[in-house]
Amino acid sequence: MGNKKKNPDPAKAPVIGIDLGGTKILAAVIDANGKVLSRFKKKTKPEKSPREVISRIADCARGAAEVAGVPLSSIAGIGIGAPGALNPLTGIIALAPNLHWKNIPLKALLEKQLHRPVFLNNDANIGTLGEQRYGAGRGHQNVVGIFIGTGIGAGIIFNGELYEGARWMAGEIGHIPLVENGPLCGCGKKGCLESVASRLAVVRSIGESVKKGRKTILTEKVKDEDLSHVKSQLLADAWKRKAPLVVPALKEAARYIGRGVAIVITFLNPDAVILGGGLIQALDNEFISCIKKEARKESLAPLYKGTKILRARLGDDAGIIGAAAYARIRLRKK
């Protein structure tokens, strides 16, 4: 970690926040007020070796520092939000299916390349932290962030601090049982929230209707009637045009998300539930209204009344801003 005496003051010096996704890596230099000073982006290329992907991450960090005109030695620390199951203390990613990674000591490997302290946490925790500190959740101490995209994950902040569970696995709201004998989920169980309300669940449901001979505007946009690669934006366009099959499938997803939100509100009594992720970002406020309607119906009334349901505000920046905030928290605790 170099000579401690030379370390920049973590309360004032800029940090680097990195959002490591299955498609792209985004790095940013962020100052002590949460202001983004620079950005640097590369494709992840997860088909390459972990070593090469990690070099790309290091390139992004160096690139962001260069664009900001800040030498790496003036950076207090580096935070990273990564997908998958990981240990924030050892900085080892146990399993990240999106990256085809298993037991990769990301923290150690990056510290070797960048000579700055690196702090790792999962993307849903990092996104929730970003929204709570600098986005939709500002001023709230008890916040649950639910991110709905290809899958569904959540981050939990209680009494102003990240709650990570007994083994850093808290927040797997995508895999709570929601529908008895529902569709098979990627995790092997049936009827998980993710199996009925993620982007993949929505396109699968539309695909089943297509197989039965029903028509949708989406099939014109994809090859082989394979809808699994239909992106959230395409779904959002069809939703706006009130396209058959798409609207009922998304309304059904909203209803299930609403039931999940009702479970969170009734059991945990948070100040705010923040909805984010690709599907939420692409869709309009009418979709959020559908979620709220079901959440109101299924929550205990005084609890619903006391909880704000908010749309995430930082968009794609939640990852870098949250990662920077996380680095500062860990540096302060050192």
Place this chain on the structure above:
Amino acid sequence: MGNKKKNPDPAKAPVIGIDLGGTKILAAVIDANGKVLSRFKKKTKPEKSPREVISRIADCARGAAEVAGVPLSSIAGIGIGAPGALNPLTGIIALAPNLHWKNIPLKALLEKQLHRPVFLNNDANIGTLGEQRYGAGRGHQNVVGIFIGTGIGAGIIFNGELYEGARWMAGEIGHIPLVENGPLCGCGKKGCLESVASRLAVVRSIGESVKKGRKTILTEKVKDEDLSHVKSQLLADAWKRKAPLVVPALKEAARYIGRGVAIVITFLNPDAVILGGGLIQALDNEFISCIKKEARKESLAPLYKGTKILRARLGDDAGIIGAAAYARIRLRKK
């Protein structure tokens, strides 16, 4: 609060823990090691005025002190676990249907009578705290206690501290939506966990079969075929004798409780889930096994593996022991 200089040392002096229930009031003097030095019990008589019930609570506190041979002036403080919605800071019970209470300043009224600081919290929180500090949850920092009786409530402990939510309403697991279009719940919603898995839900389900002409051993024990007053012990006896109607109704309840436990495990990754309350206390370990079986099936596998599902150990003492522990926590924070 009298002269501060005279106040006994909260780290060493005994405290009084009180369990205020709809049927009985139990008070105990408990020393700094959590040892019960004395007990004193009275009927609650909720049909009388709040003033009279509060006098009975004060009598119990004085009685317990006398039995222990400890003058009230040597008691560091008094903790109370009470049913219903309340504010632990003001000590006002907003609503306690069991007691027919609305906006009763229990803390202030008791302090006037007893001249000791009084600290109030709800019974599920207090019970969970008792089990975590002195019962089944000892040594665990992240614990969810689920209490199943006439209704269903939960207490949540994260990082060793009570999590009470944004407005002290966390833990209402009895009212999370579990069954779409399920039975009508006392809260007005349909298909809450409580509506399918509490003692009342079980006897209602048995009662419906009886109305259809089916026989059960339980009808011999009650008047007018009204099963709503069938106590947990009677259900447990019938369960042991493998009585028709009773066994399937309890197995169905266990399955739903298991789904609720799976939601807790998968979303919150606690160290332990503790099962307590009248129904659990009365029933044997086979009932707990039924709950575990469903919880394993419906939890993410690594999360289930890392969580202990435990039977509560303090029985009826969880209330007094938890209330005493709570008084100490609040005294320390003063």
